[in-house]
Structure formats: C-alpha cells, structure tokens
Amino acid sequence: MIWNKNKECMSRDEMHALQSKRLQKLVALVYHNVPFYRNKMQEMDLSPDDIRSIDDIVKLPFTTKQDLRDNYPYGLQAAPASEIVRVHASSGTTGNPTIVGYTRRDLSVWSEVMSRCLAAYGVTREDTFSVSYGYGLFTGGLGAHYGVENLGATVIPASTGNTEKHVRLIRDLGITGIACTPSYALYLAETVERMGLTKDDIKLRIGAFGAEPWTDNMRKEIEERLGLKGYNLYGLSEIMGPGVSFECQEQNGSHINEDHFYPEIINPETLEQLPSGQQGELVFTTLTKEGMPLLRYRTKDLCSLMEGTCACGRTSVRMSRIMGRSDDMLIIRGINVFPSQVESVILGMPEFEPQYMLVVDRQNNLDILQVQVEVRRDFFSDDLGRMLAMKKTLSDKLKSVLSISADIKLMEPNSISRSEGKSKHVIDKRVLK
Numbered sequence: 001m002i003w004n005k006n007k008e009c010m011s012r013d014e015m016h017a018l019q020s021k022r023l024q025k026l027v028a029l030v031y032h033n034v035p036f037y038r039n040k041m042q043e044m045d046l047s048p049d050d051i052r053s054i055d056d057i058v059k060l061p062f063t064t065k066q067d068l069r070d071n072y073p074y075g076l077q078a079a080p081a082s083e084i085v086r087v088h089a090s091s092g093t094t095g096n097p098t099i100v101g102y103t104r105r106d107l108s109v110w111s112e113v114m115s116r117c118l119a120a121y122g123v124t125r126e127d128t129f130s131v132s133y134g135y136g137l138f139t140g141g142l143g144a145h146y147g148v149e150n151l152g153a154t155v156i157p158a159s160t161g162n163t164e165k166h167v168r169l170i171r172d173l174g175i176t177g178i179a180c181t182p183s184y185a186l187y188l189a190e191t192v193e194r195m196g197l198t199k200d201d202i203k204l205r206i207g208a209f210g211a212e213p214w215t216d217n218m219r220k221e222i223e224e225r226l227g228l229k230g231y232n233l234y235g236l237s238e239i240m241g242p243g244v245s246f247e248c249q250e251q252n253g254s255h256i257n258e259d260h261f262y263p264e265i266i267n268p269e270t271l272e273q274l275p276s277g278q279q280g281e282l283v284f285t286t287l288t289k290e291g292m293p294l295l296r297y298r299t300k301d302l303c304s305l306m307e308g309t310c311a312c313g314r315t316s317v318r319m320s321r322i323m324g325r326s327d328d329m330l331i332i333r334g335i336n337v338f339p340s341q342v343e344s345v346i347l348g349m350p351e352f353e354p355q356y357m358l359v360v361d362r363q364n365n366l367d368i369l370q371v372q373v374e375v376r377r378d379f380f381s382d383d384l385g386r387m388l389a390m391k392k393t394l395s396d397k398l399k400s401v402l403s404i405s406a407d408i409k410l411m412e413p414n415s416i417s418r419s420e421g422k423s424k425h426v427i428d429k430r431v432l433k
Ligand code: ADP
Pocket: 090, 091, 138, 139, 140, 209, 210, 211, 212, 213, 214, 232, 233, 234, 235, 236, 237, 238, 241, 242, 299, 301, 322, 331, 334, 335, 336
C-alpha cells in the first residue's frame, strides 16, 4: 500500500520543482536564523538569492558531526526554544552527544514518513506492532512508535531487553509486526526456539529492520526462523531518526522520502558530487525541517543511489544497502560507538596507559564489546580487590559514555600490539555473512 501517493509517486519534474522551492525556503531560513550557516555562506560569498533550484545545492556548504559538536548544544537550532517540543540525542565522537530539537511540525513530518515506511511493508490498521528499538534519547523507539500510531495500527512499546517476556507477548497478543535491529531479530528467533516454541506458535509477518548494517543472508535467516518478511528501515538522528528511507515489496533498494530529505552521493576525499549509480558517501539536506535543519549533512555512510520508477509505482530515488563507513564509527547493538569515546575515558584515568583495543564480536547473535586496556606499572598489583575496583570504575564510566556495557580486560603494560594496520584500535570479528 502507498501511504501518500501524491508525494511518493510524483513525476520527476514535479519533484524537482517541489525540492527547488523547499531548498530556497530552507536556505533563507538558515541564513537568517543560524549564524553558523550565515557565516559559512558569507565566507563563500553566497547569498540566499544564488540558490534558484535544487541543482544549486552543490554551491552550499557541507555540515559534519564535528560542526554539531562545536555548536553544542543548540547552536544549529533554527527555531526559537518556545517552538521546540522534543529533544533527542545520539552519540558524539567524544564527550558531547549530538542534540536534535524538533518542532511540532517536525514531529508530524516524522510520523508521516514513518507511516509511509510501514505502509510500504504492508502494515495496516489491523496489525499489532511491537517497537523493539530503545526508547529514550535514541530516536529509534519513539520515532517508530508514533509512526505506528499515526498509521492506526496498535503499537506495543516493548523496547529492548527482557526477551522472554517479549516472546510471550508476541504469542499471547498475536503481534504481527516488529521493528528492531536485525541482530536482535536473530536473537529473538533464538529465544523463541529456546522457549520450545516454533514460528507456527507466533503470528509475526512483518519485520522493520535497521539501525545497523545487515545482509541478504541475514534477511533469509531471520525470515526463515521467524516466519516473516523483513524490510530495511534506514535513518539517522541528525536528519530525523528512522524513516529517512525504506524498502518496498520489491526489496530492491530503499526509497528515500526525498520530498523531505534530499540525497546526494559525494566522493569523501574530494567532496565532489558523484553521478547516480556510483558508490560514495551519502549526504542529506533536510528540506522541510524547522528545529534543526541541516545543509548537506555528511552521514559518513557509504552507498549508491538508484534512479527510475520502481515496480511498486513509487518514483523516488532509492539507496543501496550501506556498504561501510568513511569514518571509524562502530555500530554495536544498533548503538553508535566511536573509538575516540573510549580513548577519552581511558586518558582521563591515571591507572591506565593510553593503549587500548576494542574487540567486537557477535555471540549468539548479540554484539559483544571487549575493551582491552593496559594498566600502568605502578598501578599493577596482586591485590585482587584493588584490580577489580579499577575494572569496575572503568566499566561504569564507559557505560555512561557509550550507553552499552563493555567487558573490560586489564592487560599488562606493553602487551597490546602497537600497530594493527589501518584502525589499530579496533578488531571487529563480526562477519556480515
Ligand atoms: P538510528 O537510531 O536510526 O540508528 P543513529 O543516529 O543512532 O540513528 O544512527 C544512525 C546510523 O546508523 C546511520 O548513519 C547508519 O550508519 C546506521 N544505520 C541506521 N539504519 C541503518 C540501516 N538500515 N542499515 C545500515 N545502517 C543503518
């Protein structure tokens, strides 16, 4: 089903005109309300009048996560505080999280685009839909939640954790749809089997999977074991949250809600726009956002764009799967983790050498993060209690910075190898089959 035929099946000419009109309005807005953008444009000798169509977007400055960090917390906000009705946060590279404020209209756009995704997956008002992304500061939980409500299906705000209880709810309430990370879906399948149930005991038929990269093999396995059809759901907090793009029944690329989020692919080295079909870094401009609109935000996600009308009837540009990142961000249980966050915690504790290694693995379909760190010679002791206390302090600090638990392995000085190729602080053993 197509939620908003008007927008989703627009002719390319109409879309071009709509995007052009919206970009002009956006540029005028940020020029007047956001000193960061006004300064950047003035430095480039650019005035809002220079932007006449969406094709002029290449003249505009880029925005990076570092810019968000430098302007923490509200420096890039374009709407006055009285207009902001909700705030979400996602991980920053170090220290400060990224803060995103939404106006009432932003929230209604978000629900609209999420409803488009769900309708494309085949969700209807008859469905009971479990949202198993984390609720709270992350955009996953609440973002999907209001999309389900807006569509008119019944939402079960299950969030994450307590998987056995969740499985019982899935069975007892006849839950038909679920939004979660693909790795959590595999863990759920395992839990169903461990509880002595089969896919015939549950009624799940639709899965909305995202927040981390996954493959067609994972899709096949999840579909097989849970007896559902799994669709990709992509998004990021800076741009909105989940709902930026979605797979339709064709499962051939994810349709971008491009009347709201304008996509470009650039070469991450030269920053030049690349033609359709080529792989590079995905960049988004938020065409309608009021709270924190962004010009040409560099997602660091690597993928390609596909043009042409889809067999489903939608005319929007599609994006391929995310093939990797152009930075060192790791996604662990759907949560973004930067090695620099771990580094800053370790540098802040005199007990440790500035030597560490992150070892990421997937056991029983759950991501595991181990942090290996060298203890300074003068802090190394036979006193087990002291060593355990040191471990606990580090573990607590990491948990509060990363929002996920890490298993700490204390190492002797000089035991961590100093050069392991490109990202010498990360060993990622997860194989995306
Ligand atoms: P979310 O809660 O939607 O995951 P975050 O801002 O925490 O939002 O993380 C966004 C990042 O997560 C994206 O830039 C991308 O790297 C990754 N991501 C989100 N959805 C997908 C997806 N469907 N496939 C691959 N990676 C994804």
